[in-house]
Amino acid sequence: MILLDGKATAAAIRSELKETVAAKETLYGRKPGLAVILVGEDPASQVYVRNKERACENAGIESLAYRLPADVTQKDVEDLIRELNTRDDVDGILLQLPLPKGLDSQTCLDLIDPEKDVDGFHPVNVGRLALGLPGYAPCTPAGVIELLKRHEITTSGKRAVIIGRSNIVGKPMAMMLWGYGDFANATVTVAHSRTPNLKELCAEADILVAAIGRPHFVTADMVKEGAVVIDVGINRTDNGLAGDCDFDAIKDKVSAITPVPGGVGPMTIAMLLVNTIQAYERHNA
Numbered sequence: 001m002i003l004l005d006g007k008a009t010a011a012a013i014r015s016e017l018k019e020t021v022a023a024k025e026t027l028y029g030r031k032p033g034l035a036v037i038l039v040g041e042d043p044a045s046q047v048y049v050r051n052k053e054r055a056c057e058n059a060g061i062e063s064l065a066y067r068l069p070a071d072v073t074q075k076d077v078e079d080l081i082r083e084l085n086t087r088d089d090v091d092g093i094l095l096q097l098p099l100p101k102g103l104d105s106q107t108c109l110d111l112i113d114p115e116k117d118v119d120g121f122h123p124v125n126v127g128r129l130a131l132g133l134p135g136y137a138p139c140t141p142a143g144v145i146e147l148l149k150r151h152e153i154t155t156s157g158k159r160a161v162i163i164g165r166s167n168i169v170g171k172p173m174a175m176m177l178w179g180y181g182d183f184a185n186a187t188v189t190v191a192h193s194r195t196p197n198l199k200e201l202c203a204e205a206d207i208l209v210a211a212i213g214r215p216h217f218v219t220a221d222m223v224k225e226g227a228v229v230i231d232v233g234i235n236r237t238d239n240g241l242a243g244d245c246d247f248d249a250i251k252d253k254v255s256a257i258t259p260v261p262g263g264v265g266p267m268t269i270a271m272l273l274v275n276t277i278q279a280y281e282r283h284n285a
């Protein structure tokens with residue numbers, strides 16, 4: 001069994017990026033800038049945002065954090081996004097989700113300049129990904145692809161099953177596994193809460209991606225012998241952080257699996273840095 005160590009892989013990517021940034025900084029005369037907007041006090045979001053800030057700083061990216069109170073108006077968030085769109089020192093804009101009740105996240109996301117949309121959530125970038133055009137790919141599924149690539153796990157001709165159809169993971173993950181440049185070419189099924197015979201379907205997967213948001217949802221009987229299992233779940237339970245897969249029960253059955261923590265999570269942050277540097281390069285081109 002190969003443990004797909006996202007923490008180590010992300011660290012390798014980050015040190016590569018650090019060199020890229022150092023070279024580009026000399027060329028462009030400024031550091032890359034990422035603006036992160038955090039609305040409200042959600043503890044998990046605060047942890048993520050702090051991790052993102054730390055990762056940026058480490059890579060030589062200027063991180064500009066905007067912490068807004070939960071009772072901020074929709075207009076205030078929109079005005080901030082409009083201002084960040086025009087700023088020359090801001091290459092990327094990230095609006096941390098979910099937003100507190102009363103705020104409309106899609107309207108906010110739609111306002112972000114697609115060239116600064118390092119999350120890949122703007123409809124233009126969603127469309128570009130669907131069409132196979134260059135743009136920004138959402139960080140979590142992009143991190144999964146990068147993790148597979150760097151472990152030389154091929155996907156061509158393989159049967160992939162994704163559990164979960166969210167806009168930020170399931171849907172873009174499907175598009176990337178269908179075809180992402182010269183990579184992928186998997187045959188993809190996207191399963192969800194109303195998929196009948198889910199267990200049997202999953203048990204046919206060569207590559208199983210779990211993005212459900214329920215701790216230990218994927219059990220041994222749902223996993224094919226020798227499958228590659230990617231656990232996107234980050235569930236906070238009384239016993240700490242848990243993935244969507246019952247790791248201990250399936251680890252002896254699989255050929256490769258991601259741990260939680262230390263799997264997809266750190267890769268998500270690494271891909272955010274990749275996208276930010278890409279935005280910086282395009283901005284300066």
Ligand SMILES: Nc1nc(=O)c2c([nH]1)NC[C@@H]1CN(c3ccc(C(=O)N[C@@H](CCC(=O)O)C(=O)O)cc3)C=[N+]21
Nearest residue numbers: 048095096097098119139234261262263265266268269
């Ligand atoms: N606009 C936006 N973009 C996002 O990319 C975004 C978001 N909103 N909202 C929330 C989700 C979640 N997410 C994670 C990032 C890193 C870890 C991560 O580093 N996890 C560590 C554990 C960290 C912990 O202890 O919680 C790990 O898996 O090893 C987890 C989750 C990004 N998201």
